[in-house]
Amino acid sequence: MLSNAWIIPLLPLLAFVTIIFFTRRHERLSSLVSIGAICFSWVLSLVVIISVLKNPVTSEFEFTWLNLIGLQVRMGILIDSLTAIMLFVVCTVSSLVHIYSVGYMTGDPRFSRFFSFLSLFSFSMLGLVLANNFLGIFVFWELVGLTSYLLIGFWFEKKTASDAGKKAFITTRTGDLGFIIGILIITTAAGTFNFREIFHAVEAGHIPIGLLTLGAIFLFAGAVGKSAQFPLHVWLPDAMEGPTPVSALIHAATMVAAGVYLVARTMTIYLAAENAALVVASIGCITAFLAASIGLVQNDIKRVLAYSTISQLGYMIMVLGLGGYTAGTFHLYTHAFFKALLFLGAGSVIHAMHTNDIWEMGGLYPKMKVTAVTFIIASLSIAGIFPLSGFWSKDEILTVAGHFHNPIFLIVGILVAGMTAFYMFRLCFVTFFGPPRDQHKFDHAHESPKVMTVPLMILAFLSIFAGWVGIPWLKHGYSSFVYHHEPHHAEPNFILMIVSTLVALTGIYLAYAMYYKKSISPEKLKEKFAFPYKVLYNKYYFDELYHAIIINPVMKLSDFLFGKVDVGVVDWLVNGTGRFTVLLSDAKQWFDSRIVDGTVNGIASVTGRAGSGLRRIQTGQLQNYAFVVFFGLVIIILLKLS
């Protein structure tokens, strides 16, 4: 039965094809096709989970795709608990985003195409998590990158949007370069593309540790790109130019989780190559802190959420680098729900207020109760307040970080938790409470239609309860389902729980004091810490740095190549060929008129002159003719006689 799991990604693919070729003109039908496909896949993903719960073995189904001499490539699907969880997360968030988009994208001239792209993305992401070998995962990795580009630049008439799409694709592609190198190193060392075979080889010690470490680091480069880790994090904030459902689906819950999924899937490699794992953990840690700090001062609601995503992904990557397979994937699972909820809620606010700037909002609570309440629930979850989902998953992360011999990860983790609570509630207080800052916009604001608020409510439910499967006191909780090597029971660390809750509450209180009660003035703080504020507001000047050291030189090189090579050499050659051809035709023309025509005319004139000459024989005098006859007769006789 599980061997038919390939149907799960197939349905959205069929939806994509159907919409593009058949139902493009019919908006309602297209959205129904798309929603129908992903919802059916969701049901099938539930079947997969139940199946894996009942029978916790890893299943693999393959077929030979390429059979050449010396190379045999098999493609297939791998189903274990990680796959089951990922399928569930992707299908759930994707279905809810699909339904939400019906409300958000009404009136858009390319409505059907949006749904076709959503379906294509769902197909790509589902294929990615089902893949059983590096080649398969790479194909879907790139497909996911493509659909991300298409969706970010959906409103491509806006230059910022098309630029953002390009930036996303190019930045992730840069990471993919490392990914490819990593794949090549590992698969050449192990002799196969297949995950399980590679992991057996790694565990049996067939692969030299140096090569393994190098390969693992390069593989991680792909995750750095796709999951927007430092230093390739620059594309994710810009990707907010895309429609908000896109931000919710791709850049919060699923595509960016692909990098985390990759590290989790190849955990065997990282456990064996400790130095590579340390690199992973460090980058995750840096990213978590960096992004949270930038998010403290941003004024665009989606940008704050984007940096929050980068920071949370940093958490996941960090804990995976420290060996916390269960913790990292658990946080991926809970984060998908509350982050998607945050983005969809933000979309609801943007839809109502027609602005992204939080300083043009304010006092929206009474006007948009459902949006506000669900947004606050998600904020509580991400801040890690007991007993919502985020509390359990964040706690797992901190517990694993605490086990590491160097306390730096735990300290940074706790700091980031505080920062997260602060900036999320800064967002809540400024957007939903206090006096409205733009009266005109405020007057036009209204709650979103049911098709948008119902997904919010479902996600709020999940943000509260979905994490309860990971409560440490459960006998058969998350840690008995998704594990590496052995199921284990999470031990609850009460001290850590209390500390993290205190830190979160501190963050929330600070936000309350600064932005609701106004007992601490944000403006005064801005003045006092003018330089740090400037650095944070400008995102540590990363974009400017990259612009200076990479983009500008490349552009200059392109201009030079264009001027000197393209125009100078290539065009010169092309024009030269043209000139040469003209020269050749002139010569031919000369030849044609002088020689060819000359010959023809010459023959004619020779004939004419010969005729003029020969006609003199016709004297008209019979005696001459008679003479010729007689003469000829004499010749014949002479010839006959001799």
Added chain:
Amino acid sequence: MIGLNHYLTLSTFLFCIGIFGVLTRRNAIGILMSIELMFNAVNINFVAFSKFVTPTALVGQIFAIFVITIAAAEATVGLAIVLLIYRNFKGINVDNINIMKW
């Protein structure tokens, strides 16, 4: 004695003189006369052969009579043509008859 060869030589000479006359005389009647000379040369040839080769069968002589008859008829026609030429060209100098000249 006078043998066949002598007669044949005579006839050849006469024939050649006749041809010469046909080819070079300007007067049309002169050309006709030369043609008559050629006929007579031929007659001598026939009779000579008849006499010396088949003395009993008088084939050659009979043929010579035919030739004379034909010559007479032909002379008639020729003179008629000369008459017409005289009417059209005001003279019988064949050098002037070159309408078919290029």
